[in-house]
Amino acid sequence: MTEILSATVLGAAASRPFPLGLSAPLQGDPATVVNVAVWAPDLTELILYFRPPGGAWQAQLLPEFSDGVHHGVVEGMPVGSHYGFGREDVEPESSQLLLDPYARAIDSGEHLLGVRMAADFDWGGDAAPLTPWRDSVIYEAHVKGLTKLHPEVPEEIRGSYAGLAHPAMIRHLRELGVTAVQLLPIHAHLDEVHLRELGLPNYWGYNTIGYFAPHAQYASAAAQAAGPQAVQDELKGMVKLLHAAGIEVILDVVYNHTAEGSQGEPALSWRGLAEHRYYRFDGDPAAGAGYLDTTGVGNTLDFGEPKVIQMALDSLRYWVEEFHIDGFRFDLAVTLGRDAANAFSPQHPFLVAAATSQALSGVKLISEPWDLGNDGWQTGRFPVGWADWNDNFRDSIRDFWLADQGSIANGGTGGGLARLADALSGSTRLFAASGRSQLASINLVTAHDGFTLADLTAYNQKHNAANGEDNRDGNDNNRSWNHGAEGPTEDAGILAARRQSAKNVMATLLLSLGVPMITAGDELGRSQQGNNNAYCQDNEISWLDWSAADQDLFAATRGLVRLRKDYLSAQPSTYPARDETSYLHWFDAAGNPLSPEQWQDGSQRVLQMLLGSPDGVMDGLVVFNGTAEPVDVVLPPLDGREFEHRFSTNASHPERQGSLHRPGSTDQVDANTITIYKA
Incomplete structure (x- = not known):
């Protein structure tokens, strides 16, 4: 049975119940000394079992108990040490010790064990991209x-x-x-x-x-x-x-x-x-x-x-x-x-x-x-x-x-x-x-x-x-x-x-x-x-x-x-969460605003979506044809500009890419496709 070591080498004052897991001690060399804290409020005692790199298993009772946290200072436990928690009669070589919920690394060999880690890494000039949600x-x-x-x-x-x-x-x-x-x-x-x-x-x-x-x-x-x-x-x-x-x-x-x-x-x-x-x-x-x-x-x-x-x-x-x-x-x-x-x-x-x-x-x-x-x-x-x-x-x-x-x-x-x-x-x-x-x-x-x-x-x-x-x-x-x-x-x-x-x-x-x-x-x-x-x-x-x-x-x-x-690019970085503010405008195949009846009519399967911006400028048009047939659509009104054909989900769209279309003119969109224009 592993001998349980004395827990009073550095004194109780050197131990603290936070942060949970392993952390640097208040006293002693942090290269080999560590503060251990584990929340286990219903256990009357808790023993740390640890094995330094190349060494034998050791055991130490965590002597302090503060608000449900067992804690103590442990010596001789350098980075790379394996560890877990258990009762006094545990044999760490053959038993599953309890894993530290805060373990920074886990050895998942025959038994699960925590590993003491260092936090050193050369981040250089690393900076978070901080990409806005909209982008x-x-x-x-x-x-x-x-x-x-x-x-x-x-x-x-x-x-x-x-x-x-x-x-x-x-x-x-x-x-x-x-x-x-x-x-x-x-x-x-x-x-x-x-x-x-x-x-x-x-x-x-x-x-x-x-x-x-x-x-x-x-x-x-x-x-x-x-x-x-x-x-x-x-x-x-x-x-x-x-x-x-x-x-x-x-x-x-x-x-x-x-x-x-x-x-x-x-x-x-x-x-x-x-x-x-x-x-x-x-x-x-x-x-x-x-x-x-x-x-x-x-x-x-x-x-x-x-x-x-x-x-x-x-x-x-x-x-x-x-x-x-x-x-x-x-x-x-x-x-x-x-x-x-x-x-x-x-x-x-x-x-x-x-x-x-x-x-x-x-x-x-x-x-x-x-x-x-x-x-x-x-x-x-x-x-x-x-x-x-x-x-x-x-x-x-x-x-x-x-x-x-x-x-x-x-x-x-x-x-x-x-x-x-x-x-x-x-x-x-x-x-x-x-x-x-x-x-x-x-x-x-x-x-x-x-x-x-x-x-x-x-x-x-x-x-x-x-x-x-x-x-x-x-x-x-x-x-x-x-x-x-x-x-x-x-x-x-x-x-x-x-x-x-x-x-x-x-x-x-x-x-x-x-x-x-x-x-x-x-x-x-x-x-x-x-x-x-x-x-x-x-x-x-x-x-x-x-x-x-x-x-x-x-x-x-x-x-x-x-x-x-x-x-x-021309739209706001955030959108007001108000129903009356919309940057999208909706039209039917004839180029007219959709009526309430059309919204609920299951036979209506063609939708034109005109994208707007805060200053009222229209940026682009997307036409959805959810029918099984080609459809002639009348392009909706625009402020003196033309619509340029940019993309279609139909395989033949490269032949039409770049073509220009006046507002109010008719263009045919293929069956079961999306067609995209730029204003």
Whole structure:
């Protein structure tokens, strides 16, 4: 048994209960002496077990107990030491010690152990791009999947932090015109039990075991072999290089549950330290109440507990201060706004604190505004300072360009124009209710979860057999359209129609008010073979196949990003959240303002959107033809200028590009297309 050392070498006065985790001591050499503080209010004692590099295991009782925090000063624990917490009878070599929730690095070998780290890194002249919301174009990507098959990235760094920062990858991002990469979780995470039983991994990473530690397996093999410091340095180097290219880094973070899983599974960290405080229970735990789960994964962190709020805020500040992260997307964020009674409030202390924290000033905060609990859908209700994933936008655009078109092609009917116009205007009324403008709307049509853009145009049903759940998992309501053939086809007409639909969706996304988010690979026609829940597919199903890139779709997307920037140049940096103020003007095919009856008429499928600016100058015109036939449209009135044809989602548009058209004249727009003019 490991001998428990005396804890009075430096005296109690040298120890403090903050900050939590490991920190520099008030006295002693910080190279080998460390202050240790762990919140475990219901434990009568807590022992630190640690092993210096090349040394033997040692144990020290944390002698002080202040407001639920066990703390003490420990000598002989230099950087690189492995550590964990346990009882007096624990054998650290053969037992799972309790992991420090604040561990800066995690060794996930046979047992999980924290590692003491240094914060040294040469940031040089690194500066955050601080891209305004109005100018932002977000690119959601997986660190590994993005470059695993990239032929220009050296093989030894493909699928790693270093691979993402390689010049070939940065060149692609800059050519595309995106301003931020939003990375699926890079916090240290584990595979769930049921996946391990199926022989599958948690590829997406939404199963966090450490909110302060990067996922080591996303570093290059060389960095992993060199140790945790090299892993951290590679990640920081990635951020530094992306910043130098003017690209922000946003992290997808999962503070709603942990990798400890359902009640009764082994205690890895929080469950052993303060289970009844960290996790949400459906009643009194002392009376036998079980977990109250609002996340669907078995355990939910209780944001009615101040220490849980503190942990999340401390984590956010750490990633901003130590890794220069520019923003966060919060998975199942409604859970983070639930109080002690499990009710969501836009004024929840965590939501308000994150938006008003000086340390997080200028950092982008993005909610996934739903969870699986009561009143779990809260899009538009998050407070000022937050932006929300806009599922209204997603569903409206999929319906208009895909589900409705599929219905029309099969003799049915489609929806009208009201929902399309609402999406184009950034869901103004939805966000005005919380005092926010259209710039609080993160517009998306696809994301990691669901069909890719290519699969939306190629599959009517999900094809998730590879996930090992008999195709039961994943969403059944995809609002997709296969254009007449399910999956791969050699039919040239179907392939052309699919590409045109993909361009329609991408154009609508990039020409709408709000902040667009592109899913990595959608600009290249990436398919997941119809799998709409590829969370456990760490293989070619999920990895971006650069050799199969659709260069025509990429060119169209790149051009649309540039058109977006051009069209926004004369518009305000923020939009008033008032219904009576509009920079968009709407006309029917005859060039007349739409009547209330036309907005609600499902047979109306042609819309002209004229973009305005604060001084009343009209900047451009976008014509949406959601019918199966070409349509002659009368171009709306303009102040003495002409309309120049800039872009069409029809493949023949280069023949007409640059042609001029007078206001009031008639121009023909092709079936199922978007046509863009510049005033």
